[in-house]
Amino acid sequence: MGKITSLGWTLGIAGSSLAIAAGVAPASSASVRPVTAASSCDWATVTSVASCGGMSALVKAAQAEGQLNVITLPPNWANYGTLMSEFQAKYHIKINDADPEGSSQDEINAVIHEKGTSKEPDVLDMGPSFALEGASQGLLAPYKVTEWSEIPGNEKAANGDWYYDYGGYISIGYNAGAVKPAPTSFKSLSNPAYKGDIALDGNPTEAGAAFAA
Template sequence: MFTPRARTAGVIAALTVVTAACGAAPSSQQTSKATEGGTNAATAASAAAVGGFDKLVEAAKKEGNLHVIALPPDWANYGEIIKSFEAKYGIKIESETPDAASADEINAVKTRKGQDRAPDVLDLGQSFAISGAKEGLFAPYKVQAFDKIPEGQKEPTGLWTNDYGGYVSIGCDAKKIANCPTSYADLLKPEYKGKVAMNGNPTKSGSAFAGVYAAAIANGGSFDDIQPGIDFFKKLKDAGNYNPVETTPATIEKGETQISIDWDYNNAAYAPQMAAKGLDWKVNVPTDGKYFQMYAQAVNKDAPHPAAARLWQEYLYSAEGQNLYLKGFARPVLLPSMTSDGTIDKALAEKLPQVEGTPEFPTPEQVDAAKAKLAGGWDAAISG
């Protein structure tokens, strides 16, 4: 079953309690030694600094473990990515609290500092990656493919690097909906009464927040003005079309959320699962509201398994790792360069929902302002 990645604060308390109960176990980083011909993995800003990629692999295998949180196995194909990494390098991945949010990851880095159970690596919404870097929580690390990653998709020193992403999309059960919507404007049609849902509350859920941002773009707004998106959902509610039920695979299967606004890689991944249950789940990127967002990778500055953390990064940005994201319908950051050099899996790329044009991205300041505006206006718009 696919699990929407949580964007709530509840998991933070659980992680904090677990941390307190475990005590401060010594980190393996504290006793790690410099590899021959290189530096300590904990301070290495590249594989070359460890003595080369083979030395990095050797050091990571000696550590033997990698600790991650907030990586749902059905989100962007992380289940297969984790298994493939373990099989390739013989390193065990301890995956904790897969439904945790970016805020939970940041909290775990802070509260578990010096402990062996601290997360080695982080998969974060970009705003959290930027704020975490400002707080000095991450180690600079440039993967071997760093120069191929487009400008604007990475922090210059490698404190964080975007990895995969997707577009806001509209999923639709074509067995129950005669004409699946292809735009935000379509969603206001009377035929969709009580049917338009989202993957969560936009004040807590990243995908739902993106859905409102995309609605703003579709209705005369911009990265500087999310208000038209809030106004759109008020119109949707007033028309009787808005469905407050949060989308899950179970609600789709039961027919409770026949139309869902979500990331295209989530909606696209639902399609084969629902086909096995007799549903025909169609996916369209709205023609009038294209919004794209990427998630970022970072290495914990105090990672208990620093070599394994860096090897994990190398794997994710390798052609193998990037194609595994693609297999989960996520758009890898190296898609342009891999298309050029022929390392992209063309069959998988052809399965992505089709989108025209080049995506643009809001600045961190624009996102923060939009979140603040949404926090102050969403409940009134939907409950009024």
């Protein structure tokens, strides 16, 4: 009998000034390293692009820094491959995508252990429970994207630590040619016929998709 996989959802969380304002569809952010471009602003601490000279100033500062560190962004997930390719071509800023197949917990760990190094993540994409955890630990840098006012209040942190960037729906995936009878609901998965053939999309303690399922 084929394996049944419960597919979960992941919500992007917002943050890094360099990444968000420059167009990557990102998630929760750790602090961006200060840049040394010809500007009186410290982009590691500003909370909006408007407060530091606007988009053109942000792009100039990001180009001076030279690279953007992202983490756990699979190129075949949420169109990230195309987004990152177009971002690099448009802004001439190299993207370093660490651990593309990692989990939300891996992102939290990287923020903690890579702090102050050249590998420190600038922006994260994680499940909401992990964003809340990161915020509670003071790991995220508040930042409000240009469209902040358009995001519903229950889909963002009031101070700008994170916001819901994209979402999905929990569903059941199975091989119709091998799984009999076909599952019709999550409740139907309690059928003894499926014993030993149900799997989650990752570790619920580390991956938002598995936790949601």
